[in-house]
Amino acid sequence: MIKFENVTKAYPDGTVAVDGLNLEAPTGKLTILVGPSGCGKTTSLRMINRLIEPTSGTIYLDDQPTSGMDAALLRRRIGYVIQHAGLFPHRTIVDNIATMPLLLGENPKKAKMRALELMERVGLPASFERRYPWQLSGGQQQRVGVARALAADPAFMLMDEPFSAVDPVVRAQLQDEFLRLQQEIGKTIIMVTHDIDEALKLGDQVAVMRVGGHLAQMATPSELLTAPADDFVADFVGRDRGYRSLGFTDSSGAVDIREEAFVELGASAGEARTKASGAWVLVVDSNRKPLGWAQPERIAVEVRREDLNLSGTSASSAGTMRQLLDAALSSPSRRGVVVNSSGELLGTVTATDVIKAIEAEPHLETAR
Amino acid sequence: MNFEWLGRQFDNIVVLLGWHVFLSVTPLILGLLIALPLGWWARRQRSVYPFLVGVAGLLYTVPSLALFVLLPLVLGSKILDPVNIIAALTIYTVALLVRVVADALDSVPEDTVQAAKAMGYRAYQSFLKVELPVSVPVISAGLRVAAVSNVSLVSVAALLGIPQLGSLFTQGFQLRFFTPIIAGIILCVILAMVLDGLVILLNRWLTPWTPKVVAS
Amino acid sequence: MNYLFDPAHWTGADGIPTLLGEHLLYSMIALGIAAILAIPLGIYIGVTGKGVFMIAGLANALRALPSVGLLILLVLLISPAFPSKMGYILPSLIVLVLLAVPPILTNTYAGVRAVDAAAVDAARGMGFRTMKILTDVQLPCSLPLMLSGVRSALLQIISTATIAAYISLGGLGRLLIDGKAQNDFSQMVAGAVLVALLALFFDQLLAFITRRVVSPGLTRRTLKTVTSPSDAPLIPAAA
Numbered sequence: 001m002i003k004f005e006n007v008t009k010a011y012p013d014g015t016v017a018v019d020g021l022n023l024e025a026p027t028g029k030l031t032i033l034v035g036p037s038g039c040g041k042t043t044s045l046r047m048i049n050r051l052i053e054p055t056s057g058t059i060y061l062d063d064q065p066t067s068g069m070d071a072a073l074l075r076r077r078i079g080y081v082i083q084h085a086g087l088f089p090h091r092t093i094v095d096n097i098a099t100m101p102l103l104l105g106e107n108p109k110k111a112k113m114r115a116l117e118l119m120e121r122v123g124l125p126a127s128f129e130r131r132y133p134w135q136l137s138g139g140q141q142q143r144v145g146v147a148r149a150l151a152a153d154p155a156f157m158l159m160d161e162p163f164s165a166v167d168p169v170v171r172a173q174l175q176d177e178f179l180r181l182q183q184e185i186g187k188t189i190i191m192v193t194h195d196i197d198e199a200l201k202l203g204d205q206v207a208v209m210r211v212g213g214h215l216a217q218m219a220t221p222s223e224l225l226t227a228p229a230d231d232f233v234a235d236f237v238g239r240d241r242g243y244r245s246l247g248f249t250d251s252s253g254a255v256d257i258r259e260e261a262f263v264e265l266g267a268s269a270g271e272a273r274t275k276a277s278g279a280w281v282l283v284v285d286s287n288r289k290p291l292g293w294a295q296p297e298r299i300a301v302e303v304r305r306e307d308l309n310l311s312g313t314s315a316s317s318a319g320t321m322r323q324l325l326d327a328a329l330s331s332p333s334r335r336g337v338v339v340n341s342s343g344e345l346l347g348t349v350t351a352t353d354v355i356k357a358i359e360a361e362p363h364l365e366t367a368r
Numbered sequence: 369m370n371f372e373w374l375g376r377q378f379d380n381i382v383v384l385l386g387w388h389v390f391l392s393v394t395p396l397i398l399g400l401l402i403a404l405p406l407g408w409w410a411r412r413q414r415s416v417y418p419f420l421v422g423v424a425g426l427l428y429t430v431p432s433l434a435l436f437v438l439l440p441l442v443l444g445s446k447i448l449d450p451v452n453i454i455a456a457l458t459i460y461t462v463a464l465l466v467r468v469v470a471d472a473l474d475s476v477p478e479d480t481v482q483a484a485k486a487m488g489y490r491a492y493q494s495f496l497k498v499e500l501p502v503s504v505p506v507i508s509a510g511l512r513v514a515a516v517s518n519v520s521l522v523s524v525a526a527l528l529g530i531p532q533l534g535s536l537f538t539q540g541f542q543l544r545f546f547t548p549i550i551a552g553i554i555l556c557v558i559l560a561m562v563l564d565g566l567v568i569l570l571n572r573w574l575t576p577w578t579p580k581v582v583a584s
Numbered sequence: 585m586n587y588l589f590d591p592a593h594w595t596g597a598d599g600i601p602t603l604l605g606e607h608l609l610y611s612m613i614a615l616g617i618a619a620i621l622a623i624p625l626g627i628y629i630g631v632t633g634k635g636v637f638m639i640a641g642l643a644n645a646l647r648a649l650p651s652v653g654l655l656i657l658l659v660l661l662i663s664p665a666f667p668s669k670m671g672y673i674l675p676s677l678i679v680l681v682l683l684a685v686p687p688i689l690t691n692t693y694a695g696v697r698a699v700d701a702a703a704v705d706a707a708r709g710m711g712f713r714t715m716k717i718l719t720d721v722q723l724p725c726s727l728p729l730m731l732s733g734v735r736s737a738l739l740q741i742i743s744t745a746t747i748a749a750y751i752s753l754g755g756l757g758r759l760l761i762d763g764k765a766q767n768d769f770s771q772m773v774a775g776a777v778l779v780a781l782l783a784l785f786f787d788q789l790l791a792f793i794t795r796r797v798v799s800p801g802l803t804r805r806t807l808k809t810v811t812s813p814s815d816a817p818l819i820p821a822a823a
Contacts, residue, residue, distance in 0.1 A: 049709055051705070051708060051709060071711075072711045072712070072713050073711065074711070075708070075709055075710060075711030076710065076711035080706065080709035080710055082702060082705060082706055082709070083702075084702040085702065085706070086700065086702035086703045086704075086705055086706030086707075086709075087703065087706070088703050088706075088707075088720075088721060088725075088801075089700060089703065089725060089799075089801045089802055090721075090724045090725055090798075090799035090801045090802050091799070091801060092801070099710065100710060103710065103711065103712070132799075132800060132801030132804075133801060134801060134804050145706075148710075158709075425787075426784060426787075429739055429780075429783045429784050429787045430780045430783060430784070431739075431742060431743035431746050431779050431780065431783050432743055432747075433743070433746050433747055433757065433760055433776070433779070434746065434760070434775070434776035434777070434779040434780045434783075435776075435780075437760060437772045437773060437775070437776040438773065438776045438777070438780070441773060447769070447772075512644075513647070516644065516647045516648050517647060519648065519650070520647065520648065520649065520650045520651060523650040523651075523652045523653060524650075524651070524652055524747055526652060527652065527747065527750050527760075527761065527764070528764060529764070533650075534650065534652055534653070536653075537650070537652050537653045537656045538652075538656075538750075540656060540660070541656045541659070541660070541750075541751070544660060546657075546660060549653060549656055549657050549660070550657070552650070552653050553649065553650060553653040553654070553657065556648070556649070556650040556653060557648050557649065560647075560648035561648065564644070564648075
């Protein structure tokens with residue numbers, strides 16, 4: 001657990017970057033500090049590993065105040081990931097990752113093996129071992145940065161805008177993979193970002209800070225969306241809050257899934273007409289996995305791939321209300337496809353079904 | 369410091385200064401005129417760049433006195449001919465500037481170049497109207513180095529007997545007399561500073577779009 | 585060129601090997617002193633940021649000083665106090681060091697400043713102590729520019745040492761100066777060729793050392809070594 005107790009950072013010229021911050025980041029969870037420029041989020045982060053020293057107040061690492069510790073030794077217990085990775089350009093990837101274990105006195109062979117393991121963990125091919133940072137893309141460099149931070153298996157990790165310096169497609173990939181990784185490793189992490197959507201997507205807890213270094217609200221993503229503490233938080237979280245909050249609700253069992261008739265590829269036009277309900281019929285593959293919708297009156301002889309309308313998304317039965325609603329809204333037949341964990345068809349839902357369920361139980365909690 | 373002597377030698381010193389200016393500035397101009405197209409070519413044809421820069425590097429490595437002596441062989445001129453000095457310093461200037469020009473042209477933002485192309489400029493028009501003007505600051509910086517170096521290099525020619533401010537040094541050495549030496553050093557430094565300043569002014573005149581910042 | 589082919593010229597106190605040896609000796613001593621002075625200073629200024637005024641002012645100022653004038657001035661000042669050979673060796677060394685310090689200093693400073701700030705921040709965040717950051721991150725990463733400065737400086741030294749023959753210093757410049765005095769053009773050419781070769785040799789030697797010593801991660805080289813333009817010194821030597 002990382003705890004801030006009345007922590008302030010004031011500079012000699014009078015600027016107050018962080019003002020009496022009180023915050024607790026629970027063990028094993030990912031806490032995100034988010035806010036506009038100048039809110040003191042990065043300053044707060046860097047006070048944890050004492051790259052910046054607090055003016056007053058105490059920061060605790062598992063109930064031990066950090067002020068008494070040797071700063072260098074403190075930092076060796078905390079993984080540190082920064083925006084532009086900060087890899088050592090003069091060392092190979094594997095040497096970069098092995099930096100921490102070697103610093104802690106690990107046997108070089110073991111350190112190297114650990115580095116190779118971590119490369120695999122973060123999704124880097126083993127062939128990158130002897131490459132240099134300049135040969136890697138931004139996203140790849142960032143993965144190395146994460147691997148390097150994990151190499152000494154620290155209990156804590158600090159991440160300063162780790163995914164901001166890459167393009168949106170790569171960013172989404174890195175975020176997804178990082179979520180998966182965190183589920184495996186369960187470290188106590190504090191991450192800083194200016195992107196509220198990233199905060200809501202990744203954080204177990206999100207601390208919204210306002211300019212001047214004050215904590216505006218600390219809550220789960222769902223709470224931030226459904227119960228923002230004040231105008232600033234509401235504004236910062238942004239619009240479409242109702243719709244976005246649906247992304248944090250568990251839909252399992254809340255909505256009745258209707259039976260849906262279906263045909264397979266290659267079925268005759270006649271069969272398609274029989275199985276259709278309204279103007280559309282659902283087409284699946286031989287494993288009962290949905291492929292798309294077709295209009296029987298447009299089918300010549302038999303159902304072919306070209307006849308399929310692919311716009312509908314499919315929702316998992318264990319997914320969120322948002323996925324269910326989107327499945328219904330995006331489907332040309334207005335019936336949203338629901339599948340099980342293997343991707344096989346379970347049935348469909350209509351938007352009305354989903355809305356009824358939402359209205360019946362307004363605060364369905366997060367499935368995380 | 370014997371000012372009386374200086375007073376008597378004044379006309380002589382002015383002549384030497386004139387020669388020094390001529391020998392320093394001519395290679396600058398010639399060197400720049402040669403380096404511009406070479407630098408452009410080096411950038412245009414990427415395969416040529418390593419060769420040109422390599423040769424330039426080698427030439428720059430040859431010590432000045434050696435080059436002053438070897439050039440008469442190549443040019444077929446007499447050793448005392450100032451042409452050797454001008455040729456040698458032009459070679460040094462070109463060697464220095466080729467890389468500077470190529471890199472300066474290279475550092476023009478790609479967007480700018482593309483915009484010029486899209487507007488319909490031909491290659492040489494783009495070069496003259498867009499790329500070269502934008503490269504002026506970097507080229508000026510290189511030109512300043514060349515200018516100041518040249519002033520010092522010219523004085524080396526005194527060892528071969530060629531008349532310029534360096535002659536004051538050799539004269540002072542032979543006569544064990546400080547005055548001409550100190551006068552020579554001061555004049556050289558002043559000349560170097562004047563040329564440096566002229567290039568700075570030229571740069572500012574050619575780039576009216578840059579904000580007026582305190583000169584470094 | 586005939587001078588080179590006369591075997592008499594290859595022996596004795598005035599022989600080519602002796603002159604070459606002298607030239608190398610003075611050059612290396614001057615380079616060593618200049619490096620010992622300039623590298624730590626450059627690192628200090630680069631890391632702490634104190635004294636940056638020295639960098640900008642120094643380089644341009646010293647480049648403007650005519651080496652011939654300086655040599656002669658110092659010789660006239662110093663030789664009365666030192667009747668022996670030191671009378672001209674000392675002023676020569678002083679000038680050589682004086683002219684070699686700026687390229688090493690400015691390039692070392694530039695090298696330290698050019699180190700990726702994110703890498704230094706990451707190192708500090710990982711728990712490296714200041715000394716270790718210097719030795720493990722900043723120095724290796726500033727090596728390319730530092731060596732480039734040494735390369736420029738050596739060139740400057742070899743060149744100026746040649747000129748110093750005028751004030752009686754030994755070395756290959758003797759062939760040029762004596763040749764001029766004796767109107768022996770062949771001797772002068774021999775001297776010029778030898779000095780040029782010496783300079784080229786050391787320039788390439790330092791380029792080679794740079795390629796070997798600097799991490800491929802910095803020079804962006806793939807494993808097939810190719811002589812690239814990045815070998816050329818950043819701030820070239822004058823004279």
